[in-house]
Amino acid sequence: MKTNLFEFDFPLLFSAIVLTFFGILFIYSSSISSSGAPASSEYIRQIVWAVVGLFAAIVMALSNYSRIYHIAIYLYIVTIFLLILTLFMGTVVNGARAWIRIGSFGIQPSEFTKITTILFLSQYLDSSKRNTNDFHRFAVSCFICLLPMGLVLLQPDFGTSLVFIPILIVITFVAGIPGRYVFFIGLCVMLTAVLAILPFWQSLILKNSHYFSFLTDFKFIIGFTILLLAAFSIALFGFLRYKKKYFYWIAYASILAIAALLLSFMARKVLKDYQIMRLVVFLDPNVDPRGSGWNIIQSIIAIGSGGFFGKGFLQGTQSHYRFLPQQSTDFIFSIYSEEWGFIGGVFVFILFLVICLRLLAIIKNTSDPFGSYITAGLAAMYIFHFLINVGMTMGVMPITGIPLLFMSYGGSALISSMVGVGLALSVHIRRFQF
Numbered sequence: 001m002k003t004n005l006f007e008f009d010f011p012l013l014f015s016a017i018v019l020t021f022f023g024i025l026f027i028y029s030s031s032i033s034s035s036g037a038p039a040s041s042e043y044i045r046q047i048v049w050a051v052v053g054l055f056a057a058i059v060m061a062l063s064n065y066s067r068i069y070h071i072a073i074y075l076y077i078v079t080i081f082l083l084i085l086t087l088f089m090g091t092v093v094n095g096a097r098a099w100i101r102i103g104s105f106g107i108q109p110s111e112f113t114k115i116t117t118i119l120f121l122s123q124y125l126d127s128s129k130r131n132t133n134d135f136h137r138f139a140v141s142c143f144i145c146l147l148p149m150g151l152v153l154l155q156p157d158f159g160t161s162l163v164f165i166p167i168l169i170v171i172t173f174v175a176g177i178p179g180r181y182v183f184f185i186g187l188c189v190m191l192t193a194v195l196a197i198l199p200f201w202q203s204l205i206l207k208n209s210h211y212f213s214f215l216t217d218f219k220f221i222i223g224f225t226i227l228l229l230a231a232f233s234i235a236l237f238g239f240l241r242y243k244k245k246y247f248y249w250i251a252y253a254s255i256l257a258i259a260a261l262l263l264s265f266m267a268r269k270v271l272k273d274y275q276i277m278r279l280v281v282f283l284d285p286n287v288d289p290r291g292s293g294w295n296i297i298q299s300i301i302a303i304g305s306g307g308f309f310g311k312g313f314l315q316g317t318q319s320h321y322r323f324l325p326q327q328s329t330d331f332i333f334s335i336y337s338e339e340w341g342f343i344g345g346v347f348v349f350i351l352f353l354v355i356c357l358r359l360l361a362i363i364k365n366t367s368d369p370f371g372s373y374i375t376a377g378l379a380a381m382y383i384f385h386f387l388i389n390v391g392m393t394m395g396v397m398p399i400t401g402i403p404l405l406f407m408s409y410g411g412s413a414l415i416s417s418m419v420g421v422g423l424a425l426s427v428h429i430r431r432f433q434f
Contacts, residue, residue, distance in 0.1 A: 008061065009428045012358040015351045016057070016406055016421045020050050020414065022348070023407035026336045030319050030328040030409075042328055042409050049411035053418030060422025064430065069123055069370060076120035076144075082109035083151040096157040096401075108412035110152045110160045115416050115423075117148055118167055118377030125175040126370040138181040141172050153270060159400030163384055165189055170380035171373050174363065180252070188259050195264035221265055228258045298324045299331050299393045302338040303345075310341030328409040330401055334393045348407075352386045362428045371427035378420045381405075 028043035068075070082100065086109055090097040099106045121144045128137050149164040165185065173182050199216050214220045232254035239247035302318035305311070318324045319335040327335050337345045359379040363372045382405060389404040391397030403410055405417040 007429045009358055009362070009425055011354050012421065012424060012428075013057070013061075015354045015358075016418065017054065019348070019351050019406035020053070020418075022336065023332065023404075023409075023414075024050060025313070026332055026339070026407070027328045027409045029314055029316065029339060030332070030335055032314055032320050033322075040328075045411065046409055046414070049414045052411075053415040056415060057418040057422035057425070060419055061425035061429065063426060065371060065374065065423055065426040066368070066430070068119055069126075072116070072119040072123040075116040076113075079109055079113040079116045080148060080151070083113060083148060085109075087151065087154055090155070096155045098152075098155045098157050098160075108410070110148070110155070110157060111410075111412040111416040112419075113148045113152070114160075114163055114167065114381055115419055117145060117164060118171070118374055118381070118420075120144060121167070121171050122370055122373035122377060125171065125177075125373055129175070129369065134178050134181065137175075138172060138177050141168060141177070142185070144168075156270065157401070159388070159402035162388075162400065163381060163402070166380040166384040167377045171377045174376040175369070175373055184252070184256060188256055188263070191256070191260035192263040192267065195260055196267040199268070215264070216268070218265075221261060225258055225261060228254045228261075232258070295325060295331065295399055296392070296395050299334040300395050302331075302334040303394060306338040306341040306344075308342045310337070310339045310344055313339050315339060329403055330389070330399070330408065331393055332408045333390050333404055336407070337393075348390075352382070356383055358428075359424055362424055362431065366427055366431040368427070368430070368433075371431070375424050375427050378424055381420065382417075 024043055024046050027046050031040040031042055086097060086100055089100065091099040091101045091106065093099050098108050098110055100109060121141055124140060124144060125137065128140075131137055145164045145168040149161045152161040152164075169182050169185055173179070195215055232251050235247045235250035235254060238244060239251060298318060302316070302324055305318070311317070314320075316335050316338040318338055319327045324331050324334055333345070333348070336348070340347075356379060359375050359382070362375045363379070366372045366375070385402055385405045388397050388400060388402050389408070392399045392402075403413050405413060
């Protein structure tokens with residue numbers, strides 16, 4: 001069946017192209033020094049990547065996404081292998097061994113792993129939909145996502161590793177996995193984050209208090225885990241014997257507490273000091289205003305100084321005087337808002353909202369579960385990146401080093417984002433063919 005170009009979801013494609021164009025403009029702006037001369041050629045490379053990404057999106061849209069169904073597992077294995085290779089042979093950039101370089105050419109495998117994980121997870125959930133054991137399906141789904149997440153965390157790239165959580169939650173929810181399993185993952189992540197950060201928050205903000213010191217005591221953690229395991233075992237026996245719901249929920253809460261307690265302890269061991277400090281300064285940037293809190297403070301100043309209409313293109317001071325680090329990547333929205341103000345920021349919000357709504361419409365309208373799962377995973381990825389990146393520039397989310405897709409400088413992130421758009425377009429074009 002021939003593809004009709006008029007069947008393209010043009011609002012989705014147009015929004016992605018406009019965001020990419022804005023990104024190029026402000027990557028160029030970020031390269032301008034206080035003297036008015038370009039200090040880097042990042043914008044030229046971004047233009048090349050944008051052309052490659054757009055070409056990849058159109059090729060993907062014109063191709064039948066269902067052909068990926070039987071090779072999804074192989075694509076996933078290749079990117080997992082690249083992640084393992086990165087741990088041993090990767091190049092360190094901004095504290096993370098996340099890049100594989102061959103001469104001047106480099107790729108960030110974790111960006112493409114997000115796409116292959118979405119594809120393989122969607123294929124697995126579609127192929128196993130006749131399996132009545134929802135727990136088994138959910139457990140395998142968790143493994144599919146947690147394997148690349150763990151490898152990325154070892155780099156360590158904390159921000160990118162987090163993206164796999166919303167991908168898992170959203171796809172399994174759309175696939176009909178019971179809410180109590182999906183809810184468990186969400187609760188576990190939030191509780192783990194809270195327990196991991198409390199001891200540092202206590203020592204740096206509360207100063208002389210010792211309320212949460214027990215969370216760093218290995219003997220306490222082992223002892224409390226044993227008590228929780230005993231409670232879980234008794235509750236599980238009670239549920240299997242008497243089929244009472246309250247036994248089930250006691251076991252549920254016990255295993256949730258065990259997972260969060262152990263994962264938070266491991267997180268404090270795995271995460272670097274600067275990554276922990278990013279979480280702490282989110283609560284109070286003035287704890288370390290010239291160190292870890294500097295980025296948040298300068299970002300808020302940049303956004304606030306833009307006012308309603310902004311200072312004008314190339315007229316920003318925070319970026320041109322280099323007050324704001326990593327301004328072409330993590331903090332691209334900050335310099336964008338400084339120069340184009342509140343009105344410009346609202347326009348970016350609208351463009352991402354259009355992308356979100358169009359993806360939701362594709363999920364709703366496609367007759368193929370595989371296609372709807374893919375689109376759900378892409379929606380989770382785009383929304384998570386947007387909320388976390390824009391939130392951290394405004395000081396309402398912790399700094400995690402996660403880019404603003406389509407706009408932030410980086411070839412791997414841009415090309416993988418455009419490939420995702422192409423996949424969604426392919427699903428939309430063939431939404432009634434299955």
